[in-house]
Amino acid sequence: MAKNVLIIGAGGVAQVVAHKVAQNAKEFGTLHIASRTPSKAEKIIASIRDKGHSVAFSAHALDAMDSAAVAALIRRIDAGIVINVGSAFINMTVLQGCIETGAAYLDTAIHEDPAKICETPPWYANYEWKRREDCEKAGVTAILGVGFDPGxxxxxxxxxxxxxxxxxxxxxxxxxxxxxxxxxxxxxxxxxxxxxxxxxxxxxxxxxxxxxxxxxxxxxxxxxxxxxxxxxxxxxxxxxxxxxxxxxxxxxxxxxxxxxxxxxxxxxxxxxxxxxxxxxxxxxxxxxxxxxxxxxxxxxxxxxxxxxxxxxxxxxxxxxxxxxxxxxxxxxxxxxxxxxxxxxxSQGISYTAGVPPVAAAILVARGTWDVKRMVNVEDLAARPFLELLGELGLxxxxxxxxxxxxx
Amino acid sequence: MAKNVLIIGAGGVAQVVAHKVAQNAKEFGTLHIASRTPSKAEKIIASIRDKGHSVAFSAHALDAMDSAAVAALIRRIDAGIVINVGSAFINMTVLQGCIETGAAYLDTAIHEDPAKICETPPWYANYEWKRREDCEKAGVTAILGVGFDPGxxxxxxxxxxxxxxxxxxxxxxxxxxxxxxxxxxxxxxxxxxxxxxxxxxxxxxxxxxxxxxxxxxxxxxxxxxxxxxxxxxxxxxxxxxxxxxxxxxxxxxxxxxxxxxxxxxxxxxxxxxxxxxxxxxxxxxxxxxxxxxxxxxxxxxxxxxxxxxxxxxxxxxxxxxxxxxxxxxxxxxxxxxxxxxxxxxSQGISYTAGVPPVAAAILVARGTWDVKRMVNVEDLAARPFLELLGELGLxxxxxxxxxxxxx
Structure with missing residues (x-):
């Protein structure tokens, strides 16, 4: 069965993700976008309509710093794939929501603590990689940093x-x-x-x-x-x-x-x-x-x-x-x-960051990249991803x- | 009778003014310094003590944007000369306090409205010069802009x-x-x-x-x-x-x-x-x-x-x-x-700005510059002022x- 997609975030990258998901709606089930400010999500959906895509797309209000709220929304809309392109501060709460519900998790940037600037390495090991076992146990696909760079x-x-x-x-x-x-x-x-x-x-x-x-x-x-x-x-x-x-x-x-x-x-x-x-x-x-x-x-x-x-x-x-x-x-x-x-x-910087997570989501939806564990992009075969990216505009x-x- | 002096302000220039007034205490009656934050005035007085001057100097709390408060303080300490070296926003209220009480008024910079940047000329005519007649009528000496530049x-x-x-x-x-x-x-x-x-x-x-x-x-x-x-x-x-x-x-x-x-x-x-x-x-x-x-x-x-x-x-x-x-x-x-x-x-910029109003205050105290009207410095004979400045360190x-x- 096709997986429903939830985009979290409503900035410039989220706009690209939403457009690309809409362009490739046949790969997915229902489409959703959630933001602290739902009007920003609505605006993105309107911009998709302006481009002539008539696919169903729902906007939701969400405080993504609240993992229970994330999990509740995932359950309510039965999301199979979550594309996190919100602020860099929400990775861990969104990931937690995915682990609780079994949804696949994709993001494009490392987690940051708003109170700290540029922590010392190893950065992924400070937050994300601590959840590797939990993902493995829950059989959750988590693809970290799948924008352009990283990605x-x-x-x-x-x-x-x-x-x-x-x-x-x-x-x-x-x-x-x-x-x-x-x-x-x-x-x-x-x-x-x-x-x-x-x-x-x-x-x-x-x-x-x-x-x-x-x-x-x-x-x-x-x-x-x-x-x-x-x-x-x-x-x-x-x-x-x-x-x-x-x-x-x-x-x-x-x-x-x-x-x-x-x-x-x-x-x-x-x-x-x-x-x-x-x-x-x-x-x-x-x-x-x-x-x-x-x-x-x-x-x-x-x-x-x-x-x-x-x-x-x-x-x-x-x-x-x-x-x-x-x-x-x-x-x-x-x-x-x-x-x-x-x-x-959107401008080119948002475009290069927003298209790759959609390619990854398609590969997860098709099963090619649905690896049921936490990985970085270099852990996965590159060719299917790069070939699909070429079809999607990069x-x-x-x-x-x-x-x-x-x- | 020697004139009591009130300094308004407690920044870098006020510090120079206070030191120079203390050094020349024999020219004046009692010495006073007022600030919104009296601890800053106290600190200046302490720095004068540190230099070995044992002259009496009193600190006062004052909201200089309130002309009635200015007038009340002038009356209470019987100030004959007010040296305004506070912010550029208080000129008109301090001047009003002087006109009400007959005290001489000295400042070192033009009045500014905090909401406006660099008003169009004629600047002095926007605020200060509108009070020329009032000074004349009240017989108040007001010497505008008697720092270094202007002054x-x-x-x-x-x-x-x-x-x-x-x-x-x-x-x-x-x-x-x-x-x-x-x-x-x-x-x-x-x-x-x-x-x-x-x-x-x-x-x-x-x-x-x-x-x-x-x-x-x-x-x-x-x-x-x-x-x-x-x-x-x-x-x-x-x-x-x-x-x-x-x-x-x-x-x-x-x-x-x-x-x-x-x-x-x-x-x-x-x-x-x-x-x-x-x-x-x-x-x-x-x-x-x-x-x-x-x-x-x-x-x-x-x-x-x-x-x-x-x-x-x-x-x-x-x-x-x-x-x-x-x-x-x-x-x-x-x-x-x-x-x-x-x-x-103090640093040299404050020094060059703070010594001249003290020279002017001495000339007012001696009567040389006690002209009983509003003037700019170029309206007064320059030589007595410049010769005194030389004695005071400039x-x-x-x-x-x-x-x-x-x-």
Whole structure:
């Protein structure tokens, strides 16, 4: 029987997920979207109607920090798959709701404690991986971090393992957004989450151990397809931890592209203390978290979509050996902001994050990825996922010894 | 009979005023300092004791936005001179208290409405000058803007009028702080006041009319004594208006020195909307004024004093003609941050702002400047004021046809 789908969250990524689920409604049973603010979910459903999809889609109010409420909603609508694309603070309560009810759990980012910024590694082991046994016991499929990065880039690493090398020496994930939103400054995601990613120590896995750097301390120029020469900086990112656990012998690094303007604004805000999540008290006695004020003055990331132009390029440069012979492969995707907006009303960053969990949900629905345990994406065969992603709008390309070609 | 003195305010400038009044206690009757937070006033009195001054000094609680409370305190302590060095928002209520009681009124900055940033000229005419007749009628001496700039720089212009030219063609006031506080970023005054000065239109008086520019739009390199080559930017400042009223035929410009770092931080904060005095609402529903949060995260200007090193140079380049022959004179002061701290526990910016109103108070106490009407500093003979300032620690120097020499 087809599985009913529950999307949790109603932001930019949730909008993409909802559109893609609606486009692929034949793979699923009934469709549902839940948010603390149901009007935001209703708005997403309306935008799906605007694109001509007449599929049934229900909106629900949900406090996803309350696992009992999550479980109750799952039971009420008999959801078989939960796609969690809400805030990074709700992973553990939503996962708990899935374990209680047997629903499959998918998310796109690591759990965060709102009071802590960039915890020390091993990040997944701080929260999610503690529930591995519970998932196994309950026979619950939980696929962690199945957005683009983490997510597709983990599958790229697995593809290199499966089809290119018998030993992997290094995985360098590069994320370049060469798009332009035309604003003086804006973040592509919730500013609170976006800045939190970069205010702590940068952890990378090199030489079999965790290395620590400061943000923007280590930069490297990359020359990538379509987007050309771009400087990217060693950054901390979810997938570095899980990939380092599977590929212990390899160096695993994540590189995020930033322009000088972004770095300057970030540096000013950080050095002044305006990115702090610790409250300060104004002269008038008002207690306020500076980061929340910064968020309040910045453009809503969703508002950027109509004017966003240009492309993103995200890929893995994997080096390794096959039968003792060294080689390298660059596996990547190029996405276009305008195309994303035209298709689902979101900018390219949300598109690349929102399409992969729908591909994963389809694979769970079909049984291909319904593994009845907790996994990261690199634990699963990559090809079915990447081929399906190509059909859904995120084609994979490869640069290897034979040149630059589609997967 | 010696006049009792009431200082209103307990910030960095008030500290200098209090120390200087205590050093010159023989000129006055009893000494008083009032603040909304009396503990801050007590702390200033304690710092005077620490410097070995045993003169009697009383602290009072006062809401200076309440003119009846101001008048009541003036009556109770029989103050003959009120030195207003509190926030820029209290000028009109303190002045009203003086008019009601007959006390002399001195301040160092123009009145501001907290809800408005950089009102259009004529600034003094918006508030203070409307009370000219009332002062005249009540026989109240009110000396407006008798800090350094405005204040001493107005006297420099008057000195040029009195001793150098029969026609003045231009007055360029240049304010360079070549000191270093060793912090990543800080403002020398209350950030709220400091930034408000630069977020609006820059007004200058040129060619007999008000010209409008954006902040940092017009820069010029100056080569000044001691501090050397520095870039200063056309800025709006109180004294431009009052000097333009007296010297209608002259160009009157104010130039403030800024480093690239200050301009960058200012530009980021301004463009993001973080210098706005209009409240924003956070995602959590908290209403907050961004500028007040910026103020809360920045260093307290008073905390900079112990580490502040280097010098300030503030002066007037005045061009004019005498008997039809063109000439120019640069009248200036150089102050030292460390010297200021050693003497009164404040940095040089507070020192240059706080010493002049005490010189003015002494001249009022002696009768020299007790003019029984409202004036700006350029309306009064400059020499007695500048000579007294030299004795109090802010010597005037002059660069004219005969070279660089003391006044």
């Amino acid at each position: 597709v880039v983990n599958a790229y690493a697995r593809l290199a393992e499966d089809e290119y090398f018998d030993k992997i020496d290094s995985i360098d994930i590069v994320d370049i957004n060469a798009g332009s939103h035309g604003r003086w400054f804006a973040t592509n995601f919730d500013p609170e989450i976006n800045f939190r990613e970069f205010t702590g120590t940068v952890y990378s896995w090199q030489g079999g151990e965790w290395r620590e750097n400061a943000m923007f301390e280590v930069g490297r120029e990359w020359d990538l397809p379509i987007v050309g020469k771009r400087t990217a900086y060693l950054s901390g990112h979810d997938e570095v931890h899980s990939l380092a656990a599977r590929y212990k012998q390899a160096d695993v690094r994540f590189w995020m592209g930033f322009g000088e303007h972004y770095i300057n604004v970030f540096t000013v805000l950080k050095n002044l203390g305006l990115l702090s999540e610790q409250p300060v008290t104004t002269a008038e006695g008002l207690e306020v978290v500076p980061l929340k004020v910064v968020k309040a003055v910045l453009p809503d990331p969703a508002s950027l979509a109509p004017d966003y132009e240009g492309k993103t390029c995200i890929g893995d440069l994997v080096k390794g050996t096959l039968d003792g012979k060294p080689g390298e492969v660059f596996i990547y995707n190029v996405a276009d902001h305008k195309d994303a907006y035209n298709e689902v009303g 084609p994979t390309r490869v640069i290897d010894a034979s040149g630059d070609h589609p997967l | 001493v720089v107005n006297a420099y212009a008057r000195l040029a009028e009195d001793e150098y030219f029969d026609k003045i063609d231009s007055i360029d006031i240049v304010d360079i702080n070549a000191g270093s506080h060793g912090r990543w970023f800080a403002t020398n005054f209350d950030p709220e006041i400091n930034f408000r000065e630069f977020t609006g239109t820059v007004y200058s008086w040129q060619g007999g009319e008000w010209r409008e520019n954006a902040m940092f739009e017009v820069g010029r390199e100056w080569d000044l004594p001691i501090v050397g080559k520095r870039t200063a930017y056309l800025s709006g400042h109180d004294e431009v208006h009052s000097l333009a009223a007296r010297y209608k035929q002259a160009d009157v410009r104010f130039w403030m020195g800024f480093g690239e770092h200050y301009i960058n931080v200012f530009t980021v904060l301004k463009n993001l909307g973080l210098l706005s005095e209009q409240p924003v609402t956070t995602a959590e529903g908290l209403e907050v004024v961004p500028l007040k949060v910026v103020k809360a995260v920045l260093p307290d200007p008073a905390s900079l004093a112990p580490d502040y090193e280097g010098k300030t140079c503030i002066g007037d380049l005045v061009k004019g003609t005498l008997d039809g022959k063109p000439g120019e004179v640069f009248i200036y002061n150089v102050a030292d941050h460390k010297d200021a701290y050693n003497e009164v526990g 010597p005037t120097r002059v660069i004219d046809a005969s070279g660089d020499h003391p006044l």
